[in-house]
Amino acid sequence: MGLSLRSWIANEGGKHCILITWLSVSAWIFWRTFILYCSGAEYHYLHKMLGLGLCISRASATVLNLNCSLVLLPMCRSILTVLRGTRQVSSKKARRLLDKSKTFHVTCGVAICVFSVVHVGAHLVNVVSFSVRYSDEFPALNVAHYRGQSVPGITGVLLVLVLFLMFTASSHSVRVGNYEIFWYTHNLFILFYVVLLMHVVGGALKYQTNVDAHPPGCIPANQTRAHSDTWPNQEVDGELVAESREMSLVCKEDAHFQPHFPQTWLWVLGPLCLYCGERLYRYIRCNASVTIVSVVRHPCDVIEVRMLKNSFKARPGQVSPTLSSAVMNSSSCPTENKETFGIHVRVVGDWTACFSELLLPDLEHSEILPMTNQRRYPKLYVDGPFGSPSEEVFNYEVSVCVAGGIGVTPFACIMHALLDEWRRYKLQRLYFVWVCRELNSFYWFAELLCGLHRKLWEQNRPDYLNIRLYLTTAQELQNLTDEKYRPLHSRLLIGRPKLKLLFEEIGRSNQHKKVGVFCCAPKGVSRELHKLCNSFSASGTVFEYNKESFS
Ligand SMILES: NC(=O)C1=CN([C@@H]2O[C@H](COP(=O)(O)OP(=O)(O)OC[C@H]3O[C@@H](n4cnc5c(N)ncnc54)[C@H](OP(=O)(O)O)[C@@H]3O)[C@@H](O)[C@H]2O)C=CC1
Numbered sequence: 001m002g003l004s005l006r007s008w009i010a011n012e013g014g015k016h017c018i019l020i021t022w023l024s025v026s027a028w029i030f031w032r033t034f035i036l037y038c039s040g041a042e043y044h045y046l047h048k049m050l051g052l053g054l055c056i057s058r059a060s061a062t063v064l065n066l067n068c069s070l071v072l073l074p075m076c077r078s079i080l081t082v083l084r085g086t087r088q089v090s091s092k093k094a095r096r097l098l099d100k101s102k103t104f105h106v107t108c109g110v111a112i113c114v115f116s117v118v119h120v121g122a123h124l125v126n127v128v129s130f131s132v133r134y135s136d137e138f139p140a141l142n143v144a145h146y147r148g149q150s151v152p153g154i155t156g157v158l159l160v161l162v163l164f165l166m167f168t169a170s171s172h173s174v175r176v177g178n179y180e181i182f183w184y185t186h187n188l189f190i191l192f193y194v195v196l197l198m199h200v201v202g203g204a205l206k207y208q209t210n211v212d213a214h215p216p217g218c219i220p221a222n223q224t225r226a227h228s229d230t231w232p233n234q235e236v237d238g239e240l241v242a243e244s245r246e247m248s249l250v251c252k253e254d255a256h257f258q259p260h261f262p263q264t265w266l267w268v269l270g271p272l273c274l275y276c277g278e279r280l281y282r283y284i285r286c287n288a289s290v291t292i293v294s295v296v297r298h299p300c301d302v303i304e305v306r307m308l309k310n311s312f313k314a315r316p317g318q319v320s321p322t323l324s325s326a327v328m329n330s331s332s333c334p335t336e337n338k339e340t341f342g343i344h345v346r347v348v349g350d351w352t353a354c355f356s357e358l359l360l361p362d363l364e365h366s367e368i369l370p371m372t373n374q375r376r377y378p379k380l381y382v383d384g385p386f387g388s389p390s391e392e393v394f395n396y397e398v399s400v401c402v403a404g405g406i407g408v409t410p411f412a413c414i415m416h417a418l419l420d421e422w423r424r425y426k427l428q429r430l431y432f433v434w435v436c437r438e439l440n441s442f443y444w445f446a447e448l449l450c451g452l453h454r455k456l457w458e459q460n461r462p463d464y465l466n467i468r469l470y471l472t473t474a475q476e477l478q479n480l481t482d483e484k485y486r487p488l489h490s491r492l493l494i495g496r497p498k499l500k501l502l503f504e505e506i507g508r509s510n511q512h513k514k515v516g517v518f519c520c521a522p523k524g525v526s527r528e529l530h531k532l533c534n535s536f537s538a539s540g541t542v543f544e545y546n547k548e549s550f551s
């Protein structure tokens, strides 16, 4: 299948428009600042002293200002969640763009790191220039106290250190392997901003305040014309000296220099206050611990925790970063009929192992106790809920949900909502593909799937839900033993799904329609799905790709 322009625009258009705008703005402010410092009259003497190092350090600093303010905005999750749910963001396109907020954050973060390297490199050259080109003529311009002195910037060194820690701990392998390290190191961002705001009040680089009374390169009043032939910077500034002589430019006063008002404050303060306000709101909102109603151990090291929290409301599909740092997807949301909500946690690392140990210390299987007779569970705090791509499943006539292993949880939440009431949504047909390594994994939600299947058959909509379960490690056909799971028997297939064939089939039965594709699965699956969504479809169907990301 080749690339289809229509599909590509539907999937990548908005994202690339934002990227191009961001790149253009960054390039423009870099270039504008570069030119200003290279040829601006007020920087003439400073430029003579520092050369290209001045232009590059200042231009990169402006790009850093822009990105240090932008990087926080996509992380104002509560504000984005509110925006997502309001009429202001009424188009699906805009909501899908909001789902790319994490990608935009990472792009700005990487830009901060790259431009920091450029900035630091240029300033290292400046430190040497300040030292070896110590100006006896304009002492106010110097940072060094004497020729040969190198002055290191403490705040600059600290910033580099914090950024290095944040950058290394943000790598994909750390995020996947040890989320806690990423999370706690990432919270150094507040130290980063404090030091950044201190960094810019240093005022090492000064501009000339009196270019009218002292045009750059003018001849000092106390020097004769003959004397001015030996102008110390004649070679560097030959043109200017010749010109000033021609125009008989004589300095009316000595050059005065002054540090800039730190512009970083203007760039950063708004987003920083907004983000801190949002964190404070989130802190207050999640401050009341939840009541754990039940903890159930499922096959394949999965535990289900059902909870209750006053006035906790979530739209199906939303995510809740739960308990200190772990981000999880609710597997069921509170509804009108049921106030509790649940999460399914797969025990894969030290954090989840510890979590499971605290909740189910010595019990083999499950524990569901009456509220009045509850065990003493550890206190659990839930942050969120926050917007997520899965919310859009209901807003297409046809949606395809592809889950891998525990990635099924956001879709389980969707199924719960459909089980509650499926008629209220635009959705008319849901393809549900679930790929697992072990047969037992299907038991996590087998009851839910059968319940929804039964309800739809009873209400005369057997075509509404199309379930396909794939078991990848088995060689021969196996099945869920329990008779109550009979509807799933014929829907269980062996091996990995043939996604291309599936797309062709869906395309044939939904010609010229827009189909929403939702993925919460390992990278290999999501990559293949993304490619298929951008591919040409003979049936004229456009597949819009949406991805749930947890790292
Ligand atoms: N919702 C949530 O709360 C959370 C969701 N997740 C998400 O869930 C995903 C799945 O996690 P996990 O349970 O560990 O998944 P698994 O590693 O157990 O993989 C699930 C299935 O996907 C199959 N698979 C892997 N690659 C491909 C491929 N290229 N094509 C077809 N099938 C493939 C595997 O088949 P095979 O046996 O052949 O490899 C396996 O059967 C994670 O990647 C993450 O994105 C993670 C944490 C929390």
Ligand code: HEM
Residues within 6 Å of the ligand: 071, 072, 075, 102, 105, 106, 108, 109, 110, 112, 113, 166, 167, 170, 171, 186, 189, 192, 193, 275, 327, 551
């Ligand atoms: C080096 C590149 C960076 C990468 C790869 C990166 C990655 C991430 C990711 C993946 C998240 C989301 C965490 C989650 O949802 O679980 C995040 C959150 C965040 N990052 Fe970054 N980041 C980077 C740089 C930065 C920088 C430079 C700053 C600020 C100085 C910053 C500040 C934040 C903040 C404030 C959050 C939000 C935490 C929250 O409220 O949940 N990041 N980052």
